[in-house]
Amino acid sequence: MRKITQFRPGGSLVLVLFAVYMLVPLLATLNFSLTLGENYTTVAYEKLLRNEALFEALWHSLLLATLTVLGSLILTLPTLYWVQLKLPQAKPLLEFFTLLPFIVPPIVMALGLIRIYSSGPFPITGTPQILVFSYMMVSLPFMFRAIDNALQSIDTHTLTEAAQSLGAGTFTTLRYIIIPNILPGIVSGSLLVFSSALAEFALANLLVGSAWTTFPVFVSNVGRADGRQAAALAVISFVITWLVSITILWSANRAPGQNNISLNR
Amino acid sequence: MSFLVLNQLKKAFGTALAVDNFELEVAKGELVTFLGPSGCGKSTTLRIIAGFETCDGGQIWMNQQEITHLPANRRKIGMVFQSYALFPNMTVAENIGFGLKLAKEKPPIIKKRVNEMLSLIRLEVLAQRYPHQISGGQAQRVALARALAPQPQLLLLDEPLSALDALIRRSLRAEIRQIQQQLGITTIFVTHDQEEALSLSDRIVVMNQGRIEQIGTPFEIYNYPTTNFVASFIGTLNMLPARVTNAAKGEINLGGHTVRVAGPLSQSDNTEITLALRPENLKIVEVEEEGLSATENFVHAKVKEVSLLGAVVRVRLSLAEVLLELDMFNSRHLTLPVPGAEVKLSFPIDSGLILTKPNTTIP
Numbered sequence: 001m002r003k004i005t006q007f008r009p010g011g012s013l014v015l016v017l018f019a020v021y022m023l024v025p026l027l028a029t030l031n032f033s034l035t036l037g038e039n040y041t042t043v044a045y046e047k048l049l050r051n052e053a054l055f056e057a058l059w060h061s062l063l064l065a066t067l068t069v070l071g072s073l074i075l076t077l078p079t080l081y082w083v084q085l086k087l088p089q090a091k092p093l094l095e096f097f098t099l100l101p102f103i104v105p106p107i108v109m110a111l112g113l114i115r116i117y118s119s120g121p122f123p124i125t126g127t128p129q130i131l132v133f134s135y136m137m138v139s140l141p142f143m144f145r146a147i148d149n150a151l152q153s154i155d156t157h158t159l160t161e162a163a164q165s166l167g168a169g170t171f172t173t174l175r176y177i178i179i180p181n182i183l184p185g186i187v188s189g190s191l192l193v194f195s196s197a198l199a200e201f202a203l204a205n206l207l208v209g210s211a212w213t214t215f216p217v218f219v220s221n222v223g224r225a226d227g228r229q230a231a232a233l234a235v236i237s238f239v240i241t242w243l244v245s246i247t248i249l250w251s252a253n254r255a256p257g258q259n260n261i262s263l264n265r
Numbered sequence: 266m267s268f269l270v271l272n273q274l275k276k277a278f279g280t281a282l283a284v285d286n287f288e289l290e291v292a293k294g295e296l297v298t299f300l301g302p303s304g305c306g307k308s309t310t311l312r313i314i315a316g317f318e319t320c321d322g323g324q325i326w327m328n329q330q331e332i333t334h335l336p337a338n339r340r341k342i343g344m345v346f347q348s349y350a351l352f353p354n355m356t357v358a359e360n361i362g363f364g365l366k367l368a369k370e371k372p373p374i375i376k377k378r379v380n381e382m383l384s385l386i387r388l389e390v391l392a393q394r395y396p397h398q399i400s401g402g403q404a405q406r407v408a409l410a411r412a413l414a415p416q417p418q419l420l421l422l423d424e425p426l427s428a429l430d431a432l433i434r435r436s437l438r439a440e441i442r443q444i445q446q447q448l449g450i451t452t453i454f455v456t457h458d459q460e461e462a463l464s465l466s467d468r469i470v471v472m473n474q475g476r477i478e479q480i481g482t483p484f485e486i487y488n489y490p491t492t493n494f495v496a497s498f499i500g501t502l503n504m505l506p507a508r509v510t511n512a513a514k515g516e517i518n519l520g521g522h523t524v525r526v527a528g529p530l531s532q533s534d535n536t537e538i539t540l541a542l543r544p545e546n547l548k549i550v551e552v553e554e555e556g557l558s559a560t561e562n563f564v565h566a567k568v569k570e571v572s573l574l575g576a577v578v579r580v581r582l583s584l585a586e587v588l589l590e591l592d593m594f595n596s597r598h599l600t601l602p603v604p605g606a607e608v609k610l611s612f613p614i615d616s617g618l619i620l621t622k623p624n625t626t627i628p
Contacts, residue, residue, distance in 0.1 A: 154353070155348060155350065158346050158348055158350040159350055159352065161315070161317050161337070161344070161346070161350070162344065162346060162350035162351075162352070162408075162411075163338075163352075163363075164316070164317070164336075164337040164338045165315060165337060165338070165340075165342060165343060165344035165412065165421075166338075166343075166363055166364035166367055166411070166412075166415060167338050167339070167341075167364055167367040167368060167415065168338055168367055169336075169338055172367065176352075176363070177352050177354070180354035181352070181353055181354050
């Protein structure tokens with residue numbers, strides 16, 4: 001036990017360097033947003049808070065991120081559960097699909113989506129719907145990996161059979177057994193999807209643009225006119241993401257039988 | 266009529282036949298064990314009964330209703346798994362009550378039944394613990410209580426004791442048998458451990474390569490095996506090469522000694538055979554007799570090694586070129602044989618089994 005409590009200069013140095021690397025840009029942005037020449041001022045924040053377009057863009061992005069998380073969950077969770085139970089040979093194919101969003105650049109994807117969805121049976125280019133669906137696609141790897149790891153960390157097969165032998169159907173098993181036991185994976189996947197959807201710019205700008213302004217597009221518009229306000233917006237968006245993450249982690253930790261849920265599990 | 270009838274069950278995985286023409290009738294309240302080496306199809310058969318696997322042919326009847334194609338969650342069959350499979354997100358009490366909750370029982374009834382089950386497995390104090398807070402033996406008792414709580418028609422146990430250490434395994438084995446008899450629930454128990462099968466079953470089904478080798482009571486299976494496989498799989502067996510010298514009189518040559526086996530032999534003279542002898546049937550004797558008597562055979566052997574196994578002392582001997590084992594009961598007054606010493610062995614003439622090729626029926 002002595003070893004664990006011993007001070008390790010090497011380990012601490014790594015931690016300090018990591019903290020510096022992560023915090024310096026954030027603190028610099030905060031500092032920039034609060035200074036005007038030599039003086040500290042909150043004028044950038046005041047201007048922003050008086051701008052109704054900010055709240056509208058923020059609302060759009062929060063709605064978009066929430067719908068993306070829900071859509072991803074509804075698509076990914078039952079699919080992976082089913083594949084794990086009944087069709088393990090389909091797993092490599094699914095993995096290939098989840099890598100596609102990384103391979104195709106956002107601009108190429110946006111052009112492809114515009115081509116397909118400008119006309120035809122689903123003319124949804126320029127509407128928020130196309131953003132939800134394309135975000136689901138782009139963030140698929142995050143949700144897929146998180147839920148797949150979680151499903152593999154429990155004995156999905158035997159737990160399902162145990163539930164079946166007690167009279168549970170597929171939906172009941174998912175609801176009472178599988179979901180509560182993979183909650184850490186669902187939470188971490190949801191957080192990743194939520195924050196990536198909240199921060200996505202390229203697709204939002206190309207597919208919908210000013211027709212339905214999202215928060216990152218708003219930041220970009222403001223940034224062109226006033227860098228200080230853009231910095232203030234970056235700080236605000238960090239705080240929002242952070243608050244949402246804390247809320248989700250806190251609520252997941254209250255689930256019975258789950259100890260120390262963290263992003264790392 | 267039998268409570269559970271398995272009629273010509275068949276199951277193949279690709280080209281490998283996992284279960285081949287499995288036929289069994291189980292009476293109400295009976296405990297039947299499927300015993301066999303790994304890969305013999307015992308677990309697959311159990312999973313077909315549970316509804317987790319479909320069968321390629323045959324029917325399953327339970328309580329005079331065909332359930333061959335009924336989904337697992339509607340069969341009312343309780344199951345206990347080797348890995349316990351307790352739900353990690355639920356307490357012990359919630360685990361036990363889960364089946365009743367699904368059956369839409371009222372909360373007071375669930376509570377009463379959970380308490381009954383907890384007292385049956387003597388774990389009342391652990392009701393509010395989570396599965397990761399209890400030991401393996403306790404977890405398996407909870408799994409048993411969870412399977413029994415909804416009052417299933419049939420209880421299936423899939424190697425429930427394999428993950429436990431020896432001491433707990435023995436005590437839990439007795440507890441399972443006692444609970445099974447107390448509730449009178451029809452039970453099928455799968456194991457590869459012959460001691461487990463012999464000690465708790467009403468009947469044993471010995472399986473090999475997807476087929477049933479023999480069905481019988483533990484006494485019949487141990488003492489009257491009908492196939493070579495059963496004879497060699499159950500208990501320790503000395504397999505001694507021998508040659509038929511006089512088939513009509515049942516005489517064979519064993520390491521230079523003429524010994525007799527019960528009854529005339531179906532093999533012709535000079536056929537090479539294997540004489541199978543249980544270690545407990547061999548005795549070291551002091552008498553001067555040689556060769557044959559009316560009921561016993563006597564042979565010379567040399568002691569190679571003596572090992573104390575607890576209640577039993579196992580002696581390894583050589584009989585000409587053949588090595589064999591002998592078991593004698595341990596006691597304080599026992600004079601242990603000395604390695605290197607020449608001793609005289611005796612065994613009853615009806616204790617040997619004549620084996621020819623593997624997997625053939627013993628005549």
